Amino acid sequence: MTAGVLGASLALAATVSAGTASARPTARDSAIPLGQGYMGAGYLHDSASFAPDTRHLRLDAGAGAVVSPNATAPAGIDVSHYQGAITWTSVKSAGIQFAFIKATESTTYKDPNFSANYLNAYNAKVIRGAYHFARPDLSGGAAQATYFAANGGAWSADSLTLPGMLDLEGGCYGKSTSAMQSWILDFYTTYKARTGRDILIYTSPSWWNSCTGGWSGMYSKSPLVDANWTTAASPSIPSGFPYWTFWQYTDSGSVSGVSGAVDRDRFSADSSRLLALANNTP
Numbered sequence: 001m002t003a004g005v006l007g008a009s010l011a012l013a014a015t016v017s018a019g020t021a022s023a024r025p026t027a028r029d030s031a032i033p034l035g036q037g038y039m040g041a042g043y044l045h046d047s048a049s050f051a052p053d054t055r056h057l058r059l060d061a062g063a064g065a066v067v068s069p070n071a072t073a074p075a076g077i078d079v080s081h082y083q084g085a086i087t088w089t090s091v092k093s094a095g096i097q098f099a100f101i102k103a104t105e106s107t108t109y110k111d112p113n114f115s116a117n118y119l120n121a122y123n124a125k126v127i128r129g130a131y132h133f134a135r136p137d138l139s140g141g142a143a144q145a146t147y148f149a150a151n152g153g154a155w156s157a158d159s160l161t162l163p164g165m166l167d168l169e170g171g172c173y174g175k176s177t178s179a180m181q182s183w184i185l186d187f188y189t190t191y192k193a194r195t196g197r198d199i200l201i202y203t204s205p206s207w208w209n210s211c212t213g214g215w216s217g218m219y220s221k222s223p224l225v226d227a228n229w230t231t232a233a234s235p236s237i238p239s240g241f242p243y244w245t246f247w248q249y250t251d252s253g254s255v256s257g258v259s260g261a262v263d264r265d266r267f268s269a270d271s272s273r274l275l276a277l278a279n280n281t282p
Contacts, residue, residue, distance in 0.1 A: 100202075159275060226244040229251065
């Protein structure tokens with residue numbers, strides 16, 4: 001397989017959705033239409049001066065390889081309906097160990113490919129987790145967490161399910177930093193009450209620093225999924241978080257089983273710790 005490119009172009013890639021070419025909406029839009037959010041949708045706005053990098057970062061074992069149970073830097077992807085139909089057995093054979101799969105947005109939208117992706121990833125033995133694209137402008141954090149938990153974001157200790165993830169990007173939605181902090185905390189508290197797990201938080205340094213004021217109130221509760229497309233060996237992280245747990249390092253990776261470009265991710269520790277996070281074990 002082709003390893004993911006460490007970096008990204010300023011134009012978000014066109015991908016295939018349900019057999020039809022469909023360009024993902026850019027973050028330069030004043031508002032992302034309901035249902036069209038995905039991990040990285042807000043990154044372009046945060047990094048308008050970012051230059052593409054043509055180097056490659058190999059974070060997987062290659063097609064057909066047998067992945068060690070203790071492999072370092074487990075490789076992952078994140079997907080939504082923009083990737084169209086995915087052959088998850090090929091994704092697994094390519095060395096991908098985990099995936100984030102879009103489930104919901106606001107309190108009315110469920111990604112049309114979520115059920116197929118979530119089941120097929122499970123059957124292929126890819127550790128997967130659902131994510132919710134936050135819309136603080138449309139309803140409260142508690143309401144959105146309730147909808148997410150009931151529509152794909154639930155958790156079970158089956159060695160293949162990560163806790164749910166809250167995707168925070170795309171502008172501050174007219175909220176003050178204190179109001180955004182309250183919204184996030186309401187989402188977290190409700191999700192934990194429903195599932196027993198701490199929510200993962202996906203965000204970029206720019207979004208978190210701007211929209212929450214670099215708030216440190218979540219670092220001890222929520223593992224960070226850091227959106228930072230960079231040529232550096234490690235990412236910049238938002239103020240208020242001492243370290244990252246997952247790193248989305250590009251939006252233009254290539255993985256067997258996925259048509260077109262796909263977001264690529266890595267985990268900060270080895271496979272045993274990834275499994276421990278999935279199962280909520282020490």
